[in-house]
Amino acid sequence: MTDPGLRERKKQRTRADLQRHALRLFRDRGFAATTVDDIAAAAEVSRSTFFRYFPTKEDVVLLDDVDPLYEAAFRAVPAGTPLLEALRRSMHTAFASLSDEKRALEEVRMDLARSIPEIGAVLRERNTFGVDHVATLVAEAVGRPATDEDVVVFAGVVSGARLAAQELVRRDPGRPYIETFVHVLGMLADGVPLAEVPVGT
Amino acid sequence: MTDPGLRERKKQRTRADLQRHALRLFRDRGFAATTVDDIAAAAEVSRSTFFRYFPTKEDVVLLDDVDPLYEAAFRAVPAGTPLLEALRRSMHTAFASLSDEKRALEEVRMDLARSIPEIGAVLRERNTFGVDHVATLVAEAVGRPATDEDVVVFAGVVSGARLAAQELVRRDPGRPYIETFVHVLGMLADGVPLAEVPVGT
DNA sequence: GCCTTTCTGGGACTGAGTCTCAAGTGGTAC
DNA sequence: GTACCACTTGAGACTCAGTCCCAGAAAGGC
Numbered sequence A, B: 001m002t003d004p005g006l007r008e009r010k011k012q013r014t015r016a017d018l019q020r021h022a023l024r025l026f027r028d029r030g031f032a033a034t035t036v037d038d039i040a041a042a043a044e045v046s047r048s049t050f051f052r053y054f055p056t057k058e059d060v061v062l063l064d065d066v067d068p069l070y071e072a073a074f075r076a077v078p079a080g081t082p083l084l085e086a087l088r089r090s091m092h093t094a095f096a097s098l099s100d101e102k103r104a105l106e107e108v109r110m111d112l113a114r115s116i117p118e119i120g121a122v123l124r125e126r127n128t129f130g131v132d133h134v135a136t137l138v139a140e141a142v143g144r145p146a147t148d149e150d151v152v153v154f155a156g157v158v159s160g161a162r163l164a165a166q167e168l169v170r171r172d173p174g175r176p177y178i179e180t181f182v183h184v185l186g187m188l189a190d191g192v193p194l195a196e197v198p199v200g201t
Numbered sequence C: 001g002c003c004t005t006t007c008t009g010g011g012a013c014t015g016a017g018t019c020t021c022a023a024g025t026g027g028t029a030c
Numbered sequence D: 001g002t003a004c005c006a007c008t009t010g011a012g013a014c015t016c017a018g019t020c021c022c023a024g025a026a027a028g029g030c
Helices: A005-029 A038-042 A047-053 A065-077 A083-096 A100-115 A117-126 A131-142 A149-171 A177-188 B006-030 B036-042 B046-051 B069-074 B084-098 B101-115 B118-127 B133-144 B149-171 B178-187
Strands: none
Touching: A005 A038, A005 A100, A038 A047, A038 B101, A065 A083, A065 A131, A083 A131, A100 A117, A100 A149, A117 A149, A117 B118, A131 A149, A131 B069, A131 B149, A149 A177, A149 B133, A149 B149, A149 B178, A177 B149, B006 B036, B006 B046, B006 B101, B069 B084, B069 B133, B084 B133, B084 B178, B101 B118, B101 B149, B101 B178, B118 B149, B133 B149, B149 B178
């Protein structure tokens, strides 16, 4: 927590500049039509520098200081709360604590994730809500190994809930993503919907 | 169903050749170390031709004649079967009906999906078990619109179950993928595991 | 001020993916 | 069989993502 030093501050600023300009360009011209050269030029650094900060063009969308908040909120839920409810509540409180600026950035990221499939895929992969990440978190919370079958399946269901939320937003744009996710998690508390409904006419 | 004609047969053979050689090269040298030129050369066609058959290098892994079988099996489940059980059973029967050759091809595809993240992501995206695809299928089976919230959430859970199965296989290589998936679907019939377990020590 | 460490810019290189055009091959009608 | 049409292929040029390397600039410690 000591003074970061000039060098470190410059790096943080360069990284933030690159992301800011990149997201703006993606939004205005589209992802494919924006080249890395364009982004580097807009941020007034060289192409080389771009790739030093972000391994790929997709990664610039992934830079994220929101995910840690969800995690912290989850760990802060009082002991004794049922697992699914704990997850649902931590999503809610973490999102409520975001600044307007962060929330706007989050919106753009989500838009891109929805409109550009590759980005959506990468985002899901590396996000807080990837299966193995949730499994690790949950394992810690309930005091079981992360290899436990129940833990992994629970984590899978949570990831699935997120996929469902994204799909619902995709079909009804304008619907707020986080609230939808929270809502879906609530639905699952009553068991898997439709599981017992008979198929056929 | 009439005679496909020489032209059509040639195309099918070229497509199959490209996939066969590509998967072999991927397995032997790795995905990144195999260039499209290598694949085209092995299949004795030009680079241009490769891209006429497959839009990207990843897509060559996705060519799939197995998915339709799952779908057909699902539609063939007797009316009245509970939805989750119907899905579980159709997975089982469809996989049992595969020829040894197809099953081996399926193995290689699954290996690649597991070891190369980008492929895994694309596979999940376009697979039979993508959320919107399952939602469409389920909507038809239970006679509800595909936009129904319950339908989408159910579809999300099924996709999540598949993610969990993949994760379990990843942590315990050698475990058969399809059987694991079927097993996970069975677990969900009793509700979401751990949902009510309290968090904290 | 000087020396070391770290960061940047420039340029060369590989490979994916797109496009265009000319030549080849299957289908078909006579 | 042959002549014509539609479709398919091969070749080459081009753009852009991503990697590598090296020389010079900037920051930190003394």
